[in-house]
Amino acid sequence: xxxxxxxxxxxxxxxxxxxxxxxxxxxxxxxxxxxxxxxxxxxxxxxxxxxxxxxxxxxxxxxxxxxxxxxxxxxxxxxxxxxxxxxxxxxxxxxxxxxxxxxxxxxxxxxxxxxxxxxxxxxxxxxxxxxxxxxxxxxxxxxxxxxxxxxxxxxxxxxxxxxxxxxxxxxxxxxxxxxxxxxxxxxxxxxxxxxxxxxxxxxxxxxxxxxxxxxxxxxxxxxxxxxxxxxxxxxxxxxxxxxxxxxxxxxxxxxxxxxxxxxxxxxxxxxxxxxxxxxxxxxxxxxxxxxxxxxxxxxxxxxxxxxxxxxxxxxxxxxxxxxxxxxxxxxxxxxxxxxxxxxxxxxxxxxxxxxxxxxxxxxxxxxxxxxxxxxxxxxxxxxxxxxxxxxxxxxxxxxxxxxxxxxxxxxxxxxxxxxxxxxxxxxxxxxxxxxxxxxxxxxxxxxxxxxxxxxxxxxxxxxxxxxxxxxxxxxxxxxxxxxxxxxxxxxxxxxxxxxxxxxxxxxxxxxxxxxxxxxxxxxxxxxxxxxxxxxxxxxxxxxxxxxxxxxxxxxxxxxxxxxxxxxxxxxxxxxxxxxxxxxxxxxxxxxxxxxxxx
Numbered sequence: 001x002x003x004x005x006x007x008x009x010x011x012x013x014x015x016x017x018x019x020x021x022x023x024x025x026x027x028x029x030x031x032x033x034x035x036x037x038x039x040x041x042x043x044x045x046x047x048x049x050x051x052x053x054x055x056x057x058x059x060x061x062x063x064x065x066x067x068x069x070x071x072x073x074x075x076x077x078x079x080x081x082x083x084x085x086x087x088x089x090x091x092x093x094x095x096x097x098x099x100x101x102x103x104x105x106x107x108x109x110x111x112x113x114x115x116x117x118x119x120x121x122x123x124x125x126x127x128x129x130x131x132x133x134x135x136x137x138x139x140x141x142x143x144x145x146x147x148x149x150x151x152x153x154x155x156x157x158x159x160x161x162x163x164x165x166x167x168x169x170x171x172x173x174x175x176x177x178x179x180x181x182x183x184x185x186x187x188x189x190x191x192x193x194x195x196x197x198x199x200x201x202x203x204x205x206x207x208x209x210x211x212x213x214x215x216x217x218x219x220x221x222x223x224x225x226x227x228x229x230x231x232x233x234x235x236x237x238x239x240x241x242x243x244x245x246x247x248x249x250x251x252x253x254x255x256x257x258x259x260x261x262x263x264x265x266x267x268x269x270x271x272x273x274x275x276x277x278x279x280x281x282x283x284x285x286x287x288x289x290x291x292x293x294x295x296x297x298x299x300x301x302x303x304x305x306x307x308x309x310x311x312x313x314x315x316x317x318x319x320x321x322x323x324x325x326x327x328x329x330x331x332x333x334x335x336x337x338x339x340x341x342x343x344x345x346x347x348x349x350x351x352x353x354x355x356x357x358x359x360x361x362x363x364x365x366x367x368x369x370x371x372x373x374x375x376x377x378x379x380x381x382x383x384x385x386x387x388x389x390x391x392x393x394x395x396x397x398x399x400x401x402x403x404x405x406x407x408x409x410x411x412x413x414x415x416x417x418x419x420x421x422x423x424x425x426x427x428x429x430x431x432x433x434x435x436x437x438x439x440x441x442x443x444x445x446x447x448x449x450x451x452x453x454x455x456x457x458x459x460x461x462x463x464x465x466x467x468x469x470x471x472x473x474x475x476x477x478x479x480x481x482x483x484x485x486x487x488x489x490x491x492x493x494x495x496x497x498x499x500x501x502x503x504x505x506x507x508x509x510x511x512x513x514x515x516x517x518x519x520x521x522x523x524x525x526x527x528x529x530x531x532x533x534x535x536x537x538x539x540x541x542x543x544x545x546x547x548x549x550x551x552x553x554x555x556x557x558x559x560x561x562x563x564x565x566x567x568x569x570x571x572x573x574x575x576x577x578x579x580x581x582x583x584x585x586x587x588x589x590x591x592x593x594x595x596x597x598x
Contacts, residue, residue: 094423098378112163269313489592
């Protein structure tokens, strides 16, 4: 009996088309067996079940395929992993930098005409201070209260002589929000490409990794990189004014950093401790000269990269305990308003001018008098980039190829600045057409503690300029400015279906507008009024949007607006034109957006 040829339509992928094809298949090939096609029959239930399974399988197949490509991936972790293949390095929650004022009271000298130098301290790096919100900050540099730039005023006077007995000294220092944490990780037997978890996914920087035997592991960009540059003390620092020198170092023990929503991981290579480890730069003669007993010499093409060749991608730790020191924020809210820092957690002083052993009491008085305050807000970009932002930044990183030439190159490297140096929310790069020396203007903006746009502090901007210098063209000059903020709002009027509750529909419109307009605009990006019409008209129950009236918000909590809304509107009134150094923001959805129904 010849085989029966059955035609199968492989293009059917959804529930209805699969069920329809199955019914047609039963009618064609089993007309005498299956006759009941009513919805309440058992046969219809079987067709529904098979169609349901087919629909689910098609959905998950499509979903898995989409998650395999950066352009179509939706899940955040998948976007991060795919972006890594383009060279994008995801950083943890960035640090916030700021300048604070420290105050101490120092006893007066014997004449009463100034503070006693013997009791003027140096506040050491690592001093921890706290804000009222509980966020911890660490002093990033020594603060010398004997500096001539400090403010000194008499704070207490003698009741008998009227001379000052104490002087208050005000000095400023730089602080950062990342705190040093310590953790240990036990590593068992040797495993190729060992991967260990060291902490949460919000780690900003790994400071050191040392095993039980005291051997240090170094972070590299990729495991085939076995040379790093370490900072060493310059013995000629007094003469040439250079504090440290860089020295190349072969690092057989190394790792790369991997982060996702589940944590931060160290990825090692597959070399073992039994293998011989290189401890110095390779000798070129070992590669370029190959001696043999033959009466002739083969022509070997010399590849300089072979000098640092490795076939193990680093040594894997085994049967040891790793001690990991890392920096991370101890709070999600790391942006602080002015005046909120006023607590001293841990302080460390050094009295370099102390010569008398009897000054311990006075030194303790100086330590106990330490106070701190921040005159300006501490602002940085505290939010992680969205999946869409990661996607576009990874494309730009791939195109930049570790150099900054075009506008997109500069922008992506601004966003790629390591988290330990701070971060920015938005940047816009503008070429100055009036400049003859390739001067480039960068307009940047950050976020405050409430997630609203705010100006960046000077420390982050200085770090950004230094970060860009390593990749920029040699004849490019960079100027960094704060972008101007204009707060906007709008009033709208809608017509609601007569059968629907007007307040309920209006509430739905508010929720939809909030979800669609919550992302911050880019610097210089226009605001399209037609987008508001489209959002509102898609809400169920809305017949039409009659009018949308844009407005500039003014007042004490809003930024100043030197222009009018009519000056910003386009000729056809469909969008707001935004200058290249301005960013538009809806500050408060509850008050800045108002709607009425008809």
